[in-house]
Amino acid sequence: MQDAREALADELSRRDFMRRVGALGAGAFVVTALPLAERMIAAEPALAAVSLDDATLQAFADTMIPGRRAKKTDLGDDIHPLAIAGVDRSPGAVEADSLRVYHDPLVGFPALAGPFLTDLSARSLQQGNPSFLMLTFAKRVKVCLSGFSFGNGSRTLYEAAAAVPFTAFCGAAEHRIGTSRNASGYRVMGYPGAAPNGYYRFSYRRKLAHERTKRGSLR
Numbered sequence: 430m431q432d433a434r435e436a437l438a439d440e441l442s443r444r445d446f447m448r449r450v451g452a453l454g455a456g457a458f459v460v461t462a463l464p465l466a467e468r469m470i471a472a473e474p475a476l477a478a479v480s481l482d483d484a485t486l487q488a489f490a491d492t493m494i495p496g497r498r499a500k501k502t503d504l505g506d507d508i509h510p511l512a513i514a515g516v517d518r519s520p521g522a523v524e525a526d527s528l529r530v531y532h533d534p535l536v537g538f539p540a541l542a543g544p545f546l547t548d549l550s551a552r553s554l555q556q557g558n559p560s561f562l563m564l565t566f567a568k569r570v571k572v573c574l575s576g577f578s579f580g581n582g583s584r585t586l587y588e589a590a591a592a593v594p595f596t597a598f599c600g601a602a603e604h605r606i607g608t609s610r611n612a613s614g615y616r617v618m619g620y621p622g623a624a625p626n627g628y629y630r631f632s633y634r635r636k637l638a639h640e641r642t643k644r645g646s647l648r
Contacts, residue, residue, distance in 0.1 A: 482546055486531050487512035487523045488562045489549065490594035492569045496521015503613050504529065504603060514566035520613035522594030529603040530593045538593060545586045552576060 487509055495517040499508055504526050513523050531538050552575050553561040556568040564572065576587035598614035601607025601622065608622035609615045615622045 482562075483528055483531075484509035484512050485546060485549065485560075485562050486542075486590075487528055488514075488569065489573070489590060490522040490527035490531075490597070492566070492573055493591050493594040494522035494525075494598050495566070496524050499524045502526045502528070503611060509562070511562050514569070516566050519617045522598045522614075525594075525598040525601070525612065525614040526603045527594040527597040530597045533603070536593065536596075538589065541586055541589055544583070545590050548576065548583050548586060 488511070491513045496513060496515075497518055497520060498513050498515040499520070500510075502508060502524055503520075506526065506528065508523055513521065530536055531542075549561050549572065550559045552572045553559055553564055553568075555575070556564055556572055558564055561569060561572060573587065573591075575581065577584055577591075581587070596602045599618070601612035601615055604612050606623045607615060609620065610622075612622060
């Protein structure tokens, strides 16, 4: 199981994915993938009618950032019992409300959902089951690795879909004010989150120039 997780992490690191998500955000990845989704829908109009499979999206998010098994997200939404594989002891992307980001109209992922889920199902079938949700974690990883392959003409769909859980987990995207108390991703990363008046007790224990301040600090 650890080998499967490391393989996916290595692939995402190799393509500098996390840095680009942090700089561009999930919305930019969706915009990049839209032309491909439109071409796929034009070739097969039925793709536009494919409903957003929440459980499958949760399972995909859990493959990107695995987490502990849970019944509710940080914001109290339901988690499908099969979505989280449970390969990590800490909260993951599903618990951090990735599904809300998938649905967020400002991100625009619903426009990609049909083509993405159809492609995901086809690749899941190669692993023995057309339902990504029913696959083991190791097989889910294999599906995702094939989707991220540079030989896959629809890989931009996978990058857009993967940007969502990273945005939810690392950026507390659906919280008005994200803190380590309400956003599990921040707790896992050890990041305190927002503070209306700053963090007066936090410093790197290095004083600034006394010529500029009275006590060598910004206070």
